[in-house]
Amino acid sequence: MNHPTEITPAPARQSSGLAKASLIIGCVGTVAYLLVLVLTLGAAATHSQAPVLLLIIGFSVIGGVALNLVGLVLGLVALIQSSGHSTMAIVAIVINGVELATLLLLLVIGLVMKRSHATQPEAEESGSRIRLHAEWARPGVAGKRS
Numbered sequence: 129m130n131h132p133t134e135i136t137p138a139p140a141r142q143s144s145g146l147a148k149a150s151l152i153i154g155c156v157g158t159v160a161y162l163l164v165l166v167l168t169l170g171a172a173a174t175h176s177q178a179p180v181l182l183l184i185i186g187f188s189v190i191g192g193v194a195l196n197l198v199g200l201v202l203g204l205v206a207l208i209q210s211s212g213h214s215t216m217a218i219v220a221i222v223i224n225g226v227e228l229a230t231l232l233l234l235l236v237i238g239l240v241m242k243r244s245h246a247t248q249p250e251a252e253e254s255g256s257r258i259r260l261h262a263e264w265a266r267p268g269v270a271g272k273r274s
Contacts (some may be wrong), residue, residue: 134166136259142168142212144206144214144216146192146202146203146205146206147202147203147206147207147210147214147216147217147220148216148218149199149202149220150199150200150202150203150206150217150220150221150224151199151203151216151220151223153195153196153198153199153202153220154196154199154203154220154223154224154227155223156222157193157195157196157199157223157224157227158227159194160188160195161227161231161258162177163184163188164188164189164192167181167184167185167188168185171185179215189231192231193231194230196224196227196228196231197224197228199220199223199224200221200224200228201223202220203217203218203220203221203224203233204217204221206220207221241267
């Protein structure tokens with residue numbers, strides 16, 4: 129009596145929907161940040177101070193940070209639900225974390241540059257004033273003022 133043995137395939141490993149959502153958010157965030165970078169470089173190259181463009185850039189960055197935080201939380205929840213065995217969740221966490229860390233680094237660099245620029249005197253005005261005062265202080269020039 130030969131009984132045919134029924135072979136059942138191993139269940140396919142299902143990816144978490146949360147991990148997929150987190151990964152999609154991370155990828156969309158990367159594309160969005162590249163677009164913001166292009167807009168920013170374009171505005172800097174043309175010395176544009178257009179308020180609408182600056183508002184779009186600012187709100188895009190704020191929205192990107194919010195999305196990255198959501199993506200990071202979704203990735204962490206997916207990783208916890210899968211008992212630490214979801215590669216997709218790990219990749220999503222890394223992408224969202226790197227984007228947030230990069231924005232934080234750019235923010236710190238911008239604040240440092242603004243602070244260092246604010247503490248330096250304006251080169252053109254202070255330089256011309258110093259030169260003007262130095263000419264008046266030279267002997268023989270002081271009496272020639274008009």
